[in-house]
Amino acid sequence: MNLWSLNENENGMIGSFCESMDKKYQLRLRELGFDDSMPVRCLKTSPFGGPRVYQIGDSVFSLTQDIATSVFLVKK
Amino acid sequence: MDSILIIGKPNSGKSLLFNKITGVFQKVSNFPGVTVEVKKAQCGNRIFADYPGIYSLNPLTKDEEVAVTKFKEAIDDESTKSILCVLDATRLERSLNLGLQIKQYAVQHNKPVIFALNMIDEVQKKKLKLDIDQLKTELHSEVFAVSARTGFGIDTLKSYLSGEDATKYEASTEEKKIVAEHPGRLAKKICEGLNLNTEIFIQSQNKIDRFLLNNVLGGIIFMAIMLIVFESIFTWAGPAMDLTEEIIVGSGEWVASFIGDGILKDFINDAIFGGLGSFLVFVPQIFVLTFIIGILEDSGYLARAAIICHKPFSYFGLTGKSFVPFLTGHACAIPAIFATRTIESPKRRLLTMLAVPLTACSARLPVYALLITAVIPAKDILGGMIGLQGLSFFLLYFFGIFMGLLLAGVLSKTVYKAENDAPFVIELPSYRLPQWMPLLRKSLNSSYAFVKNAGFVIFIVSVVIWFLGYFPNQGGDLASSYLGTLGHFIEPIFSPLGIDWKFGVAIITSFLAREVFVGTLGTMMGIEGADENIAGLADHLVASGITLATGVSLLVFYAIAMQCVSTLGVIKKETGKLSYAVSVFVVYGILAYVLSLAVYSILS
Numbered sequence A: 001m002n003l004w005s006l007n008e009n010e011n012g013m014i015g016s017f018c019e020s021m022d023k024k025y026q027l028r029l030r031e032l033g034f035d036d037s038m039p040v041r042c043l044k045t046s047p048f049g050g051p052r053v054y055q056i057g058d059s060v061f062s063l064t065q066d067i068a069t070s071v072f073l074v075k076k
Numbered sequence B: 001m002d003s004i005l006i007i008g009k010p011n012s013g014k015s016l017l018f019n020k021i022t023g024v025f026q027k028v029s030n031f032p033g034v035t036v037e038v039k040k041a042q043c044g045n046r047i048f049a050d051y052p053g054i055y056s057l058n059p060l061t062k063d064e065e066v067a068v069t070k071f072k073e074a075i076d077d078e079s080t081k082s083i084l085c086v087l088d089a090t091r092l093e094r095s096l097n098l099g100l101q102i103k104q105y106a107v108q109h110n111k112p113v114i115f116a117l118n119m120i121d122e123v124q125k126k127k128l129k130l131d132i133d134q135l136k137t138e139l140h141s142e143v144f145a146v147s148a149r150t151g152f153g154i155d156t157l158k159s160y161l162s163g164e165d166a167t168k169y170e171a172s173t174e175e176k177k178i179v180a181e182h183p184g185r186l187a188k189k190i191c192e193g194l195n196l197n198t199e200i201f202i203q204s205q206n207k208i209d210r211f212l213l214n215n216v217l218g219g220i221i222f223m224a225i226m227l228i229v230f231e232s233i234f235t236w237a238g239p240a241m242d243l244t245e246e247i248i249v250g251s252g253e254w255v256a257s258f259i260g261d262g263i264l265k266d267f268i269n270d271a272i273f274g275g276l277g278s279f280l281v282f283v284p285q286i287f288v289l290t291f292i293i294g295i296l297e298d299s300g301y302l303a304r305a306a307i308i309c310h311k312p313f314s315y316f317g318l319t320g321k322s323f324v325p326f327l328t329g330h331a332c333a334i335p336a337i338f339a340t341r342t343i344e345s346p347k348r349r350l351l352t353m354l355a356v357p358l359t360a361c362s363a364r365l366p367v368y369a370l371l372i373t374a375v376i377p378a379k380d381i382l383g384g385m386i387g388l389q390g391l392s393f394f395l396l397y398f399f400g401i402f403m404g405l406l407l408a409g410v411l412s413k414t415v416y417k418a419e420n421d422a423p424f425v426i427e428l429p430s431y432r433l434p435q436w437m438p439l440l441r442k443s444l445n446s447s448y449a450f451v452k453n454a455g456f457v458i459f460i461v462s463v464v465i466w467f468l469g470y471f472p473n474q475g476g477d478l479a480s481s482y483l484g485t486l487g488h489f490i491e492p493i494f495s496p497l498g499i500d501w502k503f504g505v506a507i508i509t510s511f512l513a514r515e516v517f518v519g520t521l522g523t524m525m526g527i528e529g530a531d532e533n534i535a536g537l538a539d540h541l542v543a544s545g546i547t548l549a550t551g552v553s554l555l556v557f558y559a560i561a562m563q564c565v566s567t568l569g570v571i572k573k574e575t576g577k578l579s580y581a582v583s584v585f586v587v588y589g590i591l592a593y594v595l596s597l598a599v600y601s602i603l604s
Helices: A023-032 B014-022 B062-076 B089-108 B120-125 B132-139 B154-162 B173-178 B183-194 B199-212 B217-256 B263-280 B283-299 B301-308 B310-314 B320-329 B333-342 B346-358 B364-375 B388-413 B436-470 B482-489 B491-497 B501-509 B516-524 B534-543 B548-560 B565-575 B578-603
Strands: A011-017 A039-044 A052-056 A059-063 A071-074 B002-008 B027-030 B037-043 B046-050 B080-088 B113-118 B143-145 B425-427
Touching (some): A023 B089, A059 B199, A059 B301, B002 B062, B014 B113, B014 B436, B062 B089, B089 B132, B132 B143, B143 B154, B217 B263, B283 B320, B346 B388, B346 B565, B364 B548, B491 B548
Antiparallel strands (some): A011 A039, A039 A052, A052 A059, B027 B037
């Protein structure tokens, strides 16, 4: 299960990143709060595969499908 | 003089705090090829340097890399005595992540970090408790609760920063321990200890987002806001542009009145006031656009707008933030290129910059109006619902957008395919009312930067074109000038499009600004005031035998060719490379010629 698979108002917990994702991007996402075991909530999905909106910690971010599918979730 | 560096994450209110501390006078330094700006200002016995907002000391984009490198170099500078790190009290954990990275770096370089806990007024308004002393203990640094918006705590902070305590420093053992910690985890631990409920801020933001990002309503609001932006560039800037033009013309006449007739008078009137005037007239537009975009950015809406239109633009290698430049480009490519500064991804910013000059700017309109009036019949179609000439205008607008997107799409999949790109991750900041004075200052700075950076190139080209049109007959008949000779020389190039040397001369002079095409053609054909008498000139063109094929091929040529020295000057300035401006001129010129030749061949 990855971040993109969360529906609107669904919660998840950040697990790991796809190995193929550039390490620089992995580091940046971690710095933004997409770090191990952090609870995440999908606030908004968009039609036609547009960017989705996620709340993580005290911040809200919008991510495109290519990035969100590379962030794996773990079961609570 | 001792310096204090100001740093913080984007939307932390850093620049507003800098303004509150230092007052009005600032010096802005740019670094070539990027949008990185460092603002410096003196306050008392200290110089404050405001660095661009960053998310991390590990850069992703070229802009970030330059900003971080310059910041790190400044820390090592002997004159730097301390670092003021701005934290957003409403998003403390995220702010602390960067704050702790900075603290770690500063401790290693034996420089003190002072934290300004900004937006404390919002925390107080929600009646939340934040233990500043505990935060001080955790960070082993001075922490000042401030509100740059209301001015709360600013005097205390200023007083501390101007004193000796802000510069005396020796890293303690506890501080050195922080260096070994993971900044993200430590930030989380500190925030858990403070027990600050920031969820309350997110909830209010989400309530507004439910409207502004709604799949239907969000789109309607977006279109309405963009309509206002577009209208502002045309309508609000219009009177100021007219006034600027009148001042320039008036000044030219005034200066010329002190000089006797001759070359000097003509040079000052035509080359200096005429040439530079055609470029300075855009300054009010730059000011208005920067101001409007600033409102959108400061209010937090720009990030939402980028999300709304990201998907369609992404098909062409662009980003949601390309929309504003595309829209602005329909008024003028110069402010549109400036508007690309909001795009973080260097690749997508460059692609947007290369694509927007193809949108149908207002300078193209007189050319379109003349040629459409001359070759497209004034008759209604679809049962009188639309005129053929109006439809032609619409198709030219559509053609410009189509060509811009097509070019961006092709370039992103070919020339710039391998370019590393930043992922589309946008933080949605809290909604806030913009601060007007800093916004005005920012708009003035942008306008000044436009004049300072693009003015020289445009001046040189203006002088060269004036020289070619003035000599050897001392401003007599344009036909017998070097420009006329050049028109005859390049006639074989344009004759396959069915046009003679007069059009060639008009095309060359319109390199200053596209609308000059109409005036020059009027002069060549003996029609005074052709700019205001387009119908008269169009009649003359019809009488001289201009065909549909020639007219349409010229329309296609003007829709694509980069006939605007000001735009090229700004591309050179914003990319930091002359090669981009030259490539745009050459490639668009060749493309324009080939396509217009193809159109001419088909229609004739």
